Amino acid sequence: MTPVVQERTALDLDAAVAHVSGAALRPGPLGRVGLELEAHLVDLDRPAARVPWGRVTAALATVPALPGGSRLTVEPGGQVELSGPPAPGAGTAVAALRADRAVLARALAALRLGLAPVGSDPLRHPARVCPAPRYRAMERHFTAVGCGDPGTAMMTATASLQVNVDAGPTTGWSRRVALAHQLGPVLVAVSACSPLLAGRATGWRSSRQQVWGALDQARCGPLLGGADPAGEWAAYALAAPVMLVRDPVTGDAEPVPGRTRFADWVTGAAPLGGRRPTAADLDYHLSTLFPPVHPRGYLEIRYLDAAPEPWWPALAAVTAALLDDPAAADAAADATAPVAGAWDRAARDGLADPELRTAALRCLTAALPAVDPSLRDDVTALAELARRGRCPGDALLDAARTGGPAAALLAATEAPR
Numbered sequence: 001m002t003p004v005v006q007e008r009t010a011l012d013l014d015a016a017v018a019h020v021s022g023a024a025l026r027p028g029p030l031g032r033v034g035l036e037l038e039a040h041l042v043d044l045d046r047p048a049a050r051v052p053w054g055r056v057t058a059a060l061a062t063v064p065a066l067p068g069g070s071r072l073t074v075e076p077g078g079q080v081e082l083s084g085p086p087a088p089g090a091g092t093a094v095a096a097l098r099a100d101r102a103v104l105a106r107a108l109a110a111l112r113l114g115l116a117p118v119g120s121d122p123l124r125h126p127a128r129v130c131p132a133p134r135y136r137a138m139e140r141h142f143t144a145v146g147c148g149d150p151g152t153a154m155m156t157a158t159a160s161l162q163v164n165v166d167a168g169p170t171t172g173w174s175r176r177v178a179l180a181h182q183l184g185p186v187l188v189a190v191s192a193c194s195p196l197l198a199g200r201a202t203g204w205r206s207s208r209q210q211v212w213g214a215l216d217q218a219r220c221g222p223l224l225g226g227a228d229p230a231g232e233w234a235a236y237a238l239a240a241p242v243m244l245v246r247d248p249v250t251g252d253a254e255p256v257p258g259r260t261r262f263a264d265w266v267t268g269a270a271p272l273g274g275r276r277p278t279a280a281d282l283d284y285h286l287s288t289l290f291p292p293v294h295p296r297g298y299l300e301i302r303y304l305d306a307a308p309e310p311w312w313p314a315l316a317a318v319t320a321a322l323l324d325d326p327a328a329a330d331a332a333a334d335a336t337a338p339v340a341g342a343w344d345r346a347a348r349d350g351l352a353d354p355e356l357r358t359a360a361l362r363c364l365t366a367a368l369p370a371v372d373p374s375l376r377d378d379v380t381a382l383a384e385l386a387r388r389g390r391c392p393g394d395a396l397l398d399a400a401r402t403g404g405p406a407a408a409l410l411a412a413t414e415a416p417r
Contacts, residue, residue, distance in 0.1 A: 008248065010276035013238075016266050019279055020234035020286070024295040025167035025177075030324045032086040032166050033093040034298070035316050037101070038159035038306050039115035041078045041108075042413045047406050051078050051113065053129045063107040068096030072104070076128045076135040077156025080104070080115060086164070086298075090320040091372025094313045105414055114413040117312060119159060119194025119208035119305030122396055122412075123405040126157040126198060133253050134244065138288070140255040141243045142215075150214035157197060158208040159306035163319040165299050177229040179329060180293045181222050182336045183322055184303050185346035186359045190386060191315050192350040193307040193393035199405045205350030205391055208305050212290070213344060216241065218259075220290045222343075233295045238263040243288040245273040246281070299323075307392040308412055314378035321370040322363055331366035335359045350391045360386050 011019070041051050041059075051059075056078050063072060070082040082100050087093035105115060126149075128135055135155060142151025168176055192205035204210045212220055218240050226232045242260050244253040256272060262285050264270040265277050277285075294300040301323075304315055322332040336359050339345070351357040364383040371379050385391065399411040 008278060010278060011266055011282060013263065013266050015279075016238060016263070016277075016282055017231075017234045019282055020237045021230040023297060024230035024233045025170075025173055025299075026297040027170045028166055028168070030166050030168045031088060032298075033090045033316070033320045034084055034086045034164035035090075035093045035097050036081060036083040036160075036162040036164070037097060037117060037312055038075060038079045038081045038161075039117040039414075040121050040157075040159055040409075041080050042114045042116050042409060044112045044114050044410075044413070047409055047413075048123055050124055050127055050129055053078070053131060056129065059108060059111050059113055062111070063104055066100040066103055068098075068100040070097060070100040074130060075155065075159075076130045076132075076138075077121070077126065078129045079156075079159050089372055090317045091374045094316055094372075094375060098313070101414075116409055116413040117159060117161075117306040117308050118396060118409075118412045119192070119206055119307070119393065120153075120197040120211070121157040121409070122194075122196035122400065123199055123409040124157070126153040126155075128152065128156050137244050137253040137255040141257070144255065144257040145216055145241070145259055147215050150211050153197070153211045154215060158194070158211055160208065160302060161191070161304040161306050161312050161315055163301040163304065163316050164296075165301070165320055165323050167295075167298055173229050174225075174227050176323065177223065177293065177295070177299065178225040179333055180299055180301060180323060181225055182340045183319070183332060183363070184222070184292055185339050185342040186336050186356060186363055187315070187319060188303050188305075188343065188346040189350045189353065189356045190318070190360050190364070190382070190391065191304040191307060191311070192347070192391040193305040193311065193396070195393045195397050196400055196405055196408055201397065201400065204348045205352075205393055206305055206347040209303065209343065209347035212292075213347065215290075216259075219243070219288070220292075222292050229295065236291070237282075237286060237289060238266070240285070240289055242272060242285060244284070246284055247273075248275075248278075248280075305393070308414065310378040310381055311392040313375055314382040317371040317375040317379055318364060318367045318382065321367040325367075325370035328366045328370045332363045335362035335366070350393075351386055351389045357386065357389055
């Protein structure tokens with residue numbers, strides 16, 4: 001194993017705060033959009049079986065260069081993720097990701113594999129197939145802090161659409177970060193595409209969001225929406241418990257079997273690994289935090305379910321428009337105020353909730369004029385779905401009622417039949 005070279009200088013508390021807050025948000029103009037879409041890998045001949053890790057890696061090794069420049073990665077349960085580079089607007093970002101997904105789908109189909117972009121695996125039980133030490137250690141930490149089952153489900157049986165947008169000018173950061181959070185419940189309801197998990201209907205429209213809500217909220221909960229989002233992010237990060245400690249030479253990750261705040265490691269109140277943390281340890285800690293809006297220089301919007309065509313392009317377009325277009329943002333702020341913070345209602349009831357449906361329709365109406373012309377038909381279809389009080393995952397429930405969870409998984413799997 002190649003040794004990991006790290007900066008060995010221990011942090012003090014002021015340096016840790018400055019490190020996090022200084023990188024939280026980058027000032028600049030709005031307009032760029034980056035998309036990341038996860039999907040469950042499905043063996044078309046044995047859909048009830050998880051694809052073994054060796055077959056996963058061998059299959060992905062056959063994928064040719066992707067024309068849109070997406071990065072191809074794999075999650076612990078074998079979910080496949082395409083992460084596109086920043087593009088000048090949602091229309092360009094969607095077109096590039098669609099092109100890359102087509103190339104990926106053809107390569108996988110030749111091996112009798114398909115991709116199901118839905119928020120939770122409707123058929124297979126959560127189970128890790130990736131042997132990487134990081135994920136094994138994460139499982140042990142989640143178990144130690146009392147959320148082992150949700151932790152495993154999050155890592156191995158959920159999939160999301162992430163929409164990344166610029167932080168924008170400094171003077172607008174507080175309002176922008178607050179709006180990104182306020183939009184959350186409505187967009188959770190609009191995107192809900194995970195009513196089944198591990199072979200059963202859960203009673204939630206977004207089982208993916210239910211799983212995230214059952215995790216440690218000091219790691220996965222939302223920011224509070226204060227006047228200084230960069231400073232608030234630093235406070236959040238330093239208060240969050242340390243999940244893993246890496247060996248500075250080998251890079252191996254060891255779980256922390258309890259709840260130790262990163263700040264307590266910095267001050268020495270809770271020594272871990274026999275040493276104080278460095279900037280590299282802090283960066284690694286940040287990679288284990290999963291708030292629904294993640295400041296990473298830009299804003300990573302993490303609360304949308306993965307969904308099949310045409311829903312994920314429409315969701316990407318709507319999310320970007322509601323944050324980047326001034327008129328749409330103003331309308332969305334007004335529309336979503338009555339349901340701000342209704343994360344559980346949105347995940348459980350989706351657009352069957354009248355208040356959420358009203359807010360969603362107002363947001364979709366406001367977004368439509370601002371979306372790229374190439375995506376207006378998709379957004380119009382999403383608005384019509386919302387008008388009927390339905391969300392993308394209702395098709396999975398329909399398929400499961402007639403053919404069971406296996407039929408739901410295959411109905412969502414994008415592959416030649």
